[in-house]
Structures are given as C-alpha cells and as structure tokens.
Amino acid sequence: MKITDILSPEMVVPDLRGNNKPAVIRELGTRLVSKHSEVDLEELVAVLLERERLGSTAIGDGIAIPHGKLRAVDRILGVFGRHAPGVDFESLDGKPTHLFFLLVAPEDSTSLHLKALARVSRLFKDAAFRDRLIATSDPVETYRLIKEEDAKY
C-alpha cells in the first residue's frame, strides 16, 4: 500500500485554523466531503470523536492520525492537514500538534485499515521530514514531499 493510493493532491489542507480538537476534525472532514459526497460530515465527525474518546490519536512529535470506520466509503480515504501554529490535541507527549493525517476506512476492511495506520505512522518517523512539512505552506509542494518520503520505504 502506498500513501498516494489513499491521499489525492486535493486532499491537502495547508492552513488548518481550528483551536481545539472538534474544530480541527471538522475542518479536515469538510475537505473530505467536498470531494466525497457519499460521506456525511456529521457522521464522520461523530465517528472520529468517538475514537478520540478512547484515547487521543495525537501520538506525539506533533503528529495526529484521527481515524475511523464508515459504512459509506468503499476504500480507504485520507486527508492531510497542516496546523502551522500548533493546536492542543491532547497528545501523548503533551506538546501541540501540527501535522494531521485523517484516515477513513470501510467497515469491513480491518486489515487494510491497520496497514494504512502503520504506513502513515511510519511516514512521519523522520524528524527532518516533519519539520519540512510544517514549514511548507504550498499544498502542491507538500504532496510532492509526502510522495517522495513514502517512496523511500
């Protein structure tokens, strides 16, 4: 599985503004439904927040990977978001979160969902790469960087 299979160029939000968890999740979700009308925004937000209730998906180092399962989608979809000033996402290390990768999976594709989570979390392992993503405000450049980093594995 490649990141480019889940993330299309128009699914990059370079300027997240929300100042709390629900607001950021809504911003990312809004981008997703703009291209995928089969997804209901309210349902998506509810599913993602329900997962957050079981423990934050902000795994530290400024990264969060909000994710959930939805009946309405037929393949795994992703949205990348950049929050330049950083936002309190209740992260494991207590630091502000800057980079978001939202993942939505079909209800019956547990195995692929897990593979995507592992793939995305590995994508952000490199600190220099994370810094470049935080510094980049151009979505085209961001997409290119992600594609390039993902090709290394």
Added chain:
Amino acid sequence: MNVLEPASIPIFLTIAALVMTVSVLLSRVSDKAGVPVFLLFLLLGVILGGRASRVTFENYRDCFVFGNVALALILFDGGLNTPFDRVREGIAPAAVLASLGVLGTAGLVALFAGLFGFSTAKACLLGVIVAPTDAAAVFSIVRSGGLQLKKRMAVILELESGLNDPMAVILTITLTESLVAGRGVAPAALLEIPLALAIGAIAGVVVGYGGRWLLAHAQLPAGGLYPVLTLSVAFFAFGLSEIAKGSGFLSAYVAAVTIGNGPMPYRGGILRVHDSAAWLCQIAMYLLLGLLIVPAEMLKVAPAGIALGLVLAFVARPAIVALCLLPFGYKIREIGYLGWVGLRGAVPIVLATYPVLAGTEGAQVLFNIVFFIVVVNTLVPGATVRWATAWLGLGLAERSAPPALLDIVSTRILTGSEIVSFSVDSSTAGCGAAISDLPFPPESAAILLIRNQQLVAPRGSTVLAPGDHVYVLCRREDRPLVYLIFGKAESD
C-alpha cells in the same frame, strides 16, 4: 474506654472494624453524589463523637501525631505516582502557587479575619492554616463525573497540593511559637523557611536515590517485603529531614517522586500497598478529626466560619491564583478554573490542632473556624467542579480507561519491553482484526487475551472482539503505534 486494657481490645477492634467497613462503603455513595468521600468520613466521625464532652488535650495530641504520620504517607503515595515529566512541566507555576500563593492567600484571609475581631497574629495564623489545597479531592470529583481533567490543569493542581503542605506546616509552627512566646515573628525565623524547604528537598533526593539503590539490590526473598522497604523509606525521609531541621513533608514527597520514577522491582505490588496505606490514613485521620469536633461549640462560630470560608473560595483563592499565574501565560478560563477549584482537605484541620497543643490562647475557636472554612471550601467548589470542568472545556475528550483485569508483577527489575493492556472497543482499528493482521513491529506481540473472564492464548487467526482485553508486549518507542491501534492503555 482505655484501649490499652486487654479486655477492651476486642471491643475496640470490633468497633474499629465496623467503622472502617462503613467508611469504605461510603466511597460508593460519594462517587454518586459528587461529594469528596472524606467529608463523609468526617461526618461519620462527628456522629460517632456525638457526646464528645470527653474531648481532652490528649485527643488533640494523638490527632496531631497521627495526622503527621498520615500526611507523610499520603504525600509519599502521591509522589510515587507523579511522573517526572509532569514535575518538569508544572514545577514553576506550582512552586509559585505553593510559596507566594500560600503567603498571599493567608494574607487576604487574615485581612478579612481581622474584621471578625481576630488579632493580627491570630488572623495570620488562621490564614496560613487554611491555605494548603487538596488535589485528590478535585480529582475524585472530576473522575466520578466520568470526566478527566486536562493534563495541563491536573499537573498544577497535583504539584501545588504536594508542595504547599510543607510551606503551610512550617508557617503554622513558626507563627504558633511566636504567639505562645508573646513576641512578633523574628525576621530570622522567616529566613528559616526557605532553608527548611531546601533541606527537605535535598534530604528527599538523597533518601530517594538511596531507596532506589536499595530496591534494586535488595533481592528480597518475598515480594511482600518490598512495600515494607518503601514504607521505611517514607518514614526515613520524613524523619531524617526533620532531625536536620528541614521539612519532613517535602522530603517524603521528593523521595517518593525520586523512587517512583526509577526502576522498581514488584512495582505494582508496592504502588498498591501505598495506595491502600494512603486510603487507610485518610479514613482514620478524618474519623479522628471528626471525633474532635464538639457540635455545640462548633455552632457558636458558624457565622464567622462560613463567612471566612466564602471569602476564601470567592475572593482570596481566585485573586491570588490569578496574580501568581499571570506571568505564565495561562488562558483566563484556566486561571479562573484553578482559582475556583482550591478544594481543602485534612491538612488545615490537622494544622489547626497545633495551636491547641501549644496552648495558644483562643486556639479552640480557631480550630472550630478552620473546620467551617474547610467544609465550605469543599462543598461550594466541590458541588460545581464537574460542571465547571465541562463548561470551561477543561475536561479531556477521553473517557477514563477501565482498570486492568490482570496484573503482571515482576519481583526483579526487568528491562527491554513492557506489557501494556487494552480493552478492545468497537471504535478502534484493532477491533475485528485477526492477531496476524496487527501491523506490529518485530519486537512487539499480543501475548495474552482475556475473553469473557477467561484467559485465552492469542493465535494468528484469533479475531479481536469488543470487550476483549488484550495484553501487548512492546518497546517504549513502539507504544505510539500500539496506542493508535487500540486507544488508551488500561489503568493509564
């Protein structure tokens, strides 16, 4: 009844057992009612001591002595469970609150106490006695509402309450002694306060590291002996520091943080014993304090006590917290919240026995007033703390994790990977997955499964179902991915 008389021992034990059982069961009531359980213990003590005309000087002394031991153990337990990164994060604001904050709060309360006819010295003593806060009370209420406080807030409340007890103890003793001697507080005595805190901190670190070394090398034949060792460390830290004219409470707290953040054999067992010891101390302490109270005497000072309690809750605490925290760049609602939830616990009541013991004139009235201030400052913010947490958006958007079903305890210090347990919820990515599908790093594995209260060996084809408890062996650096898959760990 003389407890030392052989025939009275069975009677004493029977009564004590019944009272303790009732106290333990009361904790369930408090969870539902959102009242800190200690108020119920205190009330039970008051009821039991109904005809408390037998209150004597001796009772105050016993309470003071026991109160000191109990507080040392409670602080030690708190310290054991305080991760070092939290100390680093919150130490600056908490230290300001515990030093300047205590002085400021005491000063403002004293100012108002003057209006009720207290002499300046006694008003200051009263202010100092009621200054220390109790974080455990806040957490218990927030948790019983199914909420969890944001880490940023919890850290400060916790550290503040650990650090302001030593400060208040020293001030109370200094002020009482000067009152009894009938002279003002000598400037030299004020210099002794930072010195006592410094000695306490150093003694705590030294004893803490000594304890760490001892735990790592003792190789004891029975697991049950380890908590005995850590209990001795607690007493030693307290005693050594006090002998060296330092703060015993600070020393006990610091020693516990030092030990708790190091490798520890039998960790689960040790923590559990200290948790129980802290509970037992709380119950016994509040019951004893409740017994001291003579309701008829109490009511005479009710108006002044309640008024000063309201002053502390609505004016002194919020104003001083705001002043102390402004330089740290907190949001207004965070400052407002911290100012509001300054719940009080046993410390002020224990401290209030000291002037009585020292023979300070009018100390009995002081004790009675302190009682009201504590009760008001528990009930008023206590009744609203859940609501305030939610309204100000300071609760975590997470529910608290269920406790682990199975504890795996090592009697030696083991390194490498850790065992973390998770409750499988249908909203997590791991639910519905076969074990072989879990994208774990090579060093990690699902090692154990509990399903319908049965231990199950997880095979590659085993599919995780909602309600399962899965135990994962993983390295610390691989935790983020495992958390991503299963959510928060149990007992996290």
